[in-house]
Amino acid sequence: MATHEFAAQESHAHPGPQGFIRKWVFSLDHKVIGLQYYFLALAAVFVGMFLSLLMRIHLVAPTAILPFLGDIKPETYLTLVTMHGTIMVFFVLTTAPQGGFGNYFLPIQIGAPDMAFPVLNMLSFWTTFLGFIVMLAAFFVAGGAPLHGWTGYAPLSALQSSGPGEGLGADLWIISIAIFCIGALMGALNFITTTLDMRAKGMTMMRMPLTVWAWFVTAILGLLAFGVLLSAGILLLMDRNLGTSFFVPLVTINGQLTGHKGGSPLLWQHLFWFFGHPEVYIAILPAMGMCSQLLSVFSRKPIFGYKAMVYAILAIGLLGFMVWGHHMFMSGMSPYTAFAFSIMTMGIGVPSAIKTFNWLGTLMRGRIRFTSPMLFAIGFVSLFVSGGISGPFLAQPVLDIQLHDTYFVPGHFHLIMGVASIFGIFAATYYWFPKMFGRMMNESMARWHFWFSFIGTYAIFMPMHYLGMAGMPRRYSQMTEVSYLNGLIPLQKFITYAAFVTIAGQLIFLVNLFWSMFKGKQASDNPWEATTLEWTTATPPPHDNFGGRTPVVYNGPYEYSVPGAPRDYVMQTDPEIKPAH
Amino acid sequence: MGLILLIVIWLITFVSTYFFVAKTWWLPVGASAAAASIDHHFTTTFILMGVVFVAAQVALGYLVWSYRDRGTASKVAYSHGNTSLEIVWTVLTTVLFVGMNLASSSIWASERFRAAEANSVQVEVTGMQFAWYFRYPGPDGKFGATKPELEDASAGGEAALGLDTKDPASKDDVVTGTMVVPVNREIEVILRAHDVIHSFFIPTMRFKQDAVPGLAIHMHFTPIQTGEYEILCAELCGLGHYKMHGMLKVVSQEEFDKWLAAREAEKQ
Numbered sequence: 001m002a003t004h005e006f007a008a009q010e011s012h013a014h015p016g017p018q019g020f021i022r023k024w025v026f027s028l029d030h031k032v033i034g035l036q037y038y039f040l041a042l043a044a045v046f047v048g049m050f051l052s053l054l055m056r057i058h059l060v061a062p063t064a065i066l067p068f069l070g071d072i073k074p075e076t077y078l079t080l081v082t083m084h085g086t087i088m089v090f091f092v093l094t095t096a097p098q099g100g101f102g103n104y105f106l107p108i109q110i111g112a113p114d115m116a117f118p119v120l121n122m123l124s125f126w127t128t129f130l131g132f133i134v135m136l137a138a139f140f141v142a143g144g145a146p147l148h149g150w151t152g153y154a155p156l157s158a159l160q161s162s163g164p165g166e167g168l169g170a171d172l173w174i175i176s177i178a179i180f181c182i183g184a185l186m187g188a189l190n191f192i193t194t195t196l197d198m199r200a201k202g203m204t205m206m207r208m209p210l211t212v213w214a215w216f217v218t219a220i221l222g223l224l225a226f227g228v229l230l231s232a233g234i235l236l237l238m239d240r241n242l243g244t245s246f247f248v249p250l251v252t253i254n255g256q257l258t259g260h261k262g263g264s265p266l267l268w269q270h271l272f273w274f275f276g277h278p279e280v281y282i283a284i285l286p287a288m289g290m291c292s293q294l295l296s297v298f299s300r301k302p303i304f305g306y307k308a309m310v311y312a313i314l315a316i317g318l319l320g321f322m323v324w325g326h327h328m329f330m331s332g333m334s335p336y337t338a339f340a341f342s343i344m345t346m347g348i349g350v351p352s353a354i355k356t357f358n359w360l361g362t363l364m365r366g367r368i369r370f371t372s373p374m375l376f377a378i379g380f381v382s383l384f385v386s387g388g389i390s391g392p393f394l395a396q397p398v399l400d401i402q403l404h405d406t407y408f409v410p411g412h413f414h415l416i417m418g419v420a421s422i423f424g425i426f427a428a429t430y431y432w433f434p435k436m437f438g439r440m441m442n443e444s445m446a447r448w449h450f451w452f453s454f455i456g457t458y459a460i461f462m463p464m465h466y467l468g469m470a471g472m473p474r475r476y477s478q479m480t481e482v483s484y485l486n487g488l489i490p491l492q493k494f495i496t497y498a499a500f501v502t503i504a505g506q507l508i509f510l511v512n513l514f515w516s517m518f519k520g521k522q523a524s525d526n527p528w529e530a531t532t533l534e535w536t537t538a539t540p541p542p543h544d545n546f547g548g549r550t551p552v553v554y555n556g557p558y559e560y561s562v563p564g565a566p567r568d569y570v571m572q573t574d575p576e577i578k579p580a581h
Numbered sequence: 582m583g584l585i586l587l588i589v590i591w592l593i594t595f596v597s598t599y600f601f602v603a604k605t606w607w608l609p610v611g612a613s614a615a616a617a618s619i620d621h622h623f624t625t626t627f628i629l630m631g632v633v634f635v636a637a638q639v640a641l642g643y644l645v646w647s648y649r650d651r652g653t654a655s656k657v658a659y660s661h662g663n664t665s666l667e668i669v670w671t672v673l674t675t676v677l678f679v680g681m682n683l684a685s686s687s688i689w690a691s692e693r694f695r696a697a698e699a700n701s702v703q704v705e706v707t708g709m710q711f712a713w714y715f716r717y718p719g720p721d722g723k724f725g726a727t728k729p730e731l732e733d734a735s736a737g738g739e740a741a742l743g744l745d746t747k748d749p750a751s752k753d754d755v756v757t758g759t760m761v762v763p764v765n766r767e768i769e770v771i772l773r774a775h776d777v778i779h780s781f782f783i784p785t786m787r788f789k790q791d792a793v794p795g796l797a798i799h800m801h802f803t804p805i806q807t808g809e810y811e812i813l814c815a816e817l818c819g820l821g822h823y824k825m826h827g828m829l830k831v832v833s834q835e836e837f838d839k840w841l842a843a844r845e846a847e848k849q
Contacts, residue, residue, distance in 0.1 A: 073820075074820050074821065074822075074823060075819075075820035078817070078819075078820060078822070147817075147819065147820060148817065149817045153777075153778055153816070153817070155776065155777050155778070155794060156777040156778065156817065156818065156819060159776075159777075162710075162776065162777055162819060163710075163819040163820050164820060248794075249794050249795025249796075250729060250794075250795065251775060251776050251777070251794045251795070252729050252732050252743075252775050252776060253710070253776045254710065254734050254776070255732040255733050255734040255735070255741070255743075257729055257730065263795075264795070265778055265793050265794060265795065266793065299648070299657075300650075300657050301657050301658070301659070301660070302659065302660065302661045302662075303661075303662075304660070304661070304662045304663075305661070305662035305663075305664075305667050306661060306662070307662075308662065308667045330780060330789050330790055330791050330815075331791050331793070332790070332791050332793045332796055332798050335689065335693035335694055336694070338689070338693070339686060339689065342682055343679065343682055346678040346679055346681070346682045347675075347678070347679070349674065349678045350671060350674050350675050350678060353670065353674040353678075354667065354670065354671055354674070356637060357666075357667075357670045358662070358667075360637070360640055360641060360644060361662065361663075361666070363641075363644040363645060363648055364644055364648065364658075365648060365656075365657065365658035365660070366648045366657055366658075367648065367649075367650045367651075367655035367656075367657050368583065368645055368648050368649050368650055369650050370582035370583065370586075370645075370649070370650075375582075375586075378586065378641070378645055381641055382590055382593075382638060382641055385634065385637045385638060385641070386597075386634065386638070389630045389631075389633060389634040389637075390630075392626060392630055392678060392681060392682075393623075393626055393627075393630070395682070396622075396626065396681070396682055396685045396689075397685075397689050397693075398619055398622060398685045398686075398688045398689040398692065399619070399622065399623055399626060399685070401619065401692070401787055401788065401789050402608065402619065402623075402784065402787055402789065404789060404815070405780060405782075405789070405815040405816060406815070451589075454589070455589065455593070458593045458597065462593075462597045463600075465601075466600055466601075466605065466606035467606065469606060469607055469608055470606045470607065470608070470609065471608075471609050471784035471813075473782065473813055473814070473815045474815075474817075475817045475822060475823075476822065476823040477822075477823045478823050478824075479823075481823055481824040481826060482811055482813060482826050483811065484609070484811060488606070491606065558661075560657070560659075561657035561659050562659055563659055568657070
């Protein structure tokens with residue numbers, strides 16, 4: 001890449017490890033670790049999706065006998081709910097955007113040869129991997145996986161006798177999450193240190209791509225949130241196995257005393273949501289960064305309001321820790337605090353709205369190229385708006401009275417933190433695949449995948465809002481017991497059909513991914529004509545990212561269509577531009 | 582591609598909005614004193630957010646079509662943004678979001694900050710896997726003591742609650758599986774749970790509150806229409822969560838008095 005300026009430093013290229021184990025299994029290379037995280041998340045997402053398919057089948061055909069699986073009992077349905085949520089939130093939405101793409105591209109985008117602590121990085125992946133194995137193991141122990149939901153509200157989650165799956169399965173569930181937290185904490189430390197200390201010369205904080213800002217703030221959120229969940233999980237394990245009563249007051253199960261007294265079920269909820277709400281932003285911030293990046297690249301235009309975008313990410317990160325109580329308006333918490341949490345929650349809508357305005361502002365007066373990553377970025381904006389707009393309903397306690405714990409809530413969060421984040425992951429996959437594997441993904445398959453996913457997502461989750469308004473509670477395995485719910489079954493059937501079609505569409509992605517790895521068109525070093533540092537290096541990048549040289553940065557990350565420039569993009573490593581405004 | 586995106590985004594927006602506006606699936610009938618103001622605020626929020634939703638999606642569809650790459654005909658505006666515009670929409674969204682919230686705070690305050698009136702009808706509601714029990718204090722106006730060690734869930738009724746029959750105040754307590762209340766009177770519910778968290782949800786009363794073991798949560802609502810209404814459990818409570826429901830019967834004051842007297846008579 002002779003066209004790019006590099007610092008005149010002596011070469012200190014490191015040869016990569018040669019053995020299979022050191023290169024692909026216990027690798028210290030952030031790029032390999034990024035791929036490991038990515039494929040872990042890919043395995044997890046297919047498990048999670050399969051569970052959701054079983055849920056959808058059971059909801060509309062509660063007595064159906066499935067091949068190999070038999071009938072699904074109400075408690076099995078709740079197990080599916082629990083494991084679907086847990087696997088998706090932890091091992092997909094937290095793992096792929098941050099552990100996967102963050103690991104692979106954060107060091108390259110700031111011009112670093114690796115993460116600050118490569119050994120710690122390897123450990124965080126293998127810790128996360130172990131967590132996933134323990135989570136899956138919960139399916140296979142006596143009693144099966146727990147049924148207490150991904151939020152694990154005590155005392156349901158704290159008492160072995162509260163239901164099937166609340167024995168060893170529930171212990172494994174907690175242990176898995178605790179292991180995951182340890183991995184996430186190590187990862188967070190690494191990301192923060194790397195961003196602060198490993199930036200190349202000229203890569204000031206305000207020249208960092210918005211993806212890097214998003215990963216950086218996500219890491220800070222993770223550092224503050226996962227520690228709390230880890231502690232809460234340990235306390236819950238003690239309640240379950242050592243006879244303590246942190247979360248359990250004097251309760252009886254089926255008239256039998258349990259031996260607990262004095263604990264507070266609300267304490268669990270406070271600790272859980274102190275983690276749980278920032279977790280929403282841990283899932284969505286990297287997708288927001290990704291979307292900002294792609295809208296700029298493919299509109300061939302600088303991002304609208306870079307500084308405002310950075311401040312919005314920081315504001316979301318900060319406010320994200322002050323709103324956890326909006327999950328608890330109906331919990332028995334003081335109604336006065338509900339008022340405060342509600343105001344803060346409406347406040348967090350403001351930076352989110354700013355980001356949406358700026359995305360639209362970026363598209364305006366651009367020259368939009370409809371590549372597959374761009375389609376998913378545009379889809380992300382649409383989903384983010386649709387999922388965001390239902391937020392102010394739930395954020396007002398007086399409306400939450402009716403909507404809390406109805407289908408309105410899964411409709412809301414699946415659009416915004418679920419599928420919008422997944423769209424970020426898809427966009428990132430199509431965008432960075434050429435850099436990671438040296439080949440392009442197939443565009444027509446990608447487009448079909450987009451249409452299935454985009455239309456399918458709306459067909460599944462928009463009707464859930466209608467169900468919620470009509471009073472359909474969440475986590476009901478059957479609708480046959482309550483008379484007015486019977487009338488909603490046709491809508492549930494529609495959702496199930498939509499889920500089948502949408503999930504079928506995901507197979508296109510899977511085929512494209514593996515087909516393109518071996519048969520895709522050869523990719524050039526900078527196929528999208530983008531400006532950030534990963535496009536200045538070879539494809540795929542060498543072991544130390546820049547082949548022994550350290551890039552020097554002179555420009556911001558989004559210099560597209562600069563008047564007077566020879567091309568419609570100016571690399572971050574190009575000589576500093578002085579555009580005539 | 583720009584045109585297809587525009588059409589799909591607009592179609593999704595209009596179809597989604599149609600089902601809201603046509604009220605194909607909408608809130609159930611509101612039969613409590615608070616329902617009118619809650620529903621009114623719901624509609625206000627719905628209109629405001631609906632306008633934002635449609636405007637943003639329509640703009641998105643239009644922009645991706647209008648600014649598609651048309652080769653040399655496309656002129657890109659080299660701009661890093663516009664600070665005054667940023668300030669304008671920050672202020673506007675702040676006013677919209679916080680204003681909407683403040684507008685609803687008085688309803689929340691009347692529902693939750695205020696204790697029940699002194700002359701309200703008291704009903705103790707107890708959730709346990711997977712049933713609701715309702716207890717009335719009887720003529721003495723006092724609930725008798727309950728003891729966990731006396732609970733016998735399989736026996737149902739008083740025994741399920743662990744009512745201490747030695748306590749004089751318990752002599753006239755009435756325990757039922759159906760909640761019967763008089764119309765146009767404020768009902769004070771005292772929510773309890775024996776085992777795990779349940780949530781007492783009466784959609785038509787616009788009422789929902791978790792019942793938490795270890796806590797006695799006092800709430801109130803005023804039914805304004807006679808009839809029978811479903812009571813559901815809204816908080817995941819175990820394998821029978823989906824069938825943990827009950828009935829609320831709202832009757833005239835006379836019918837209520839007669840019903841309660843009959844239960845008292847049965848007990849003696």
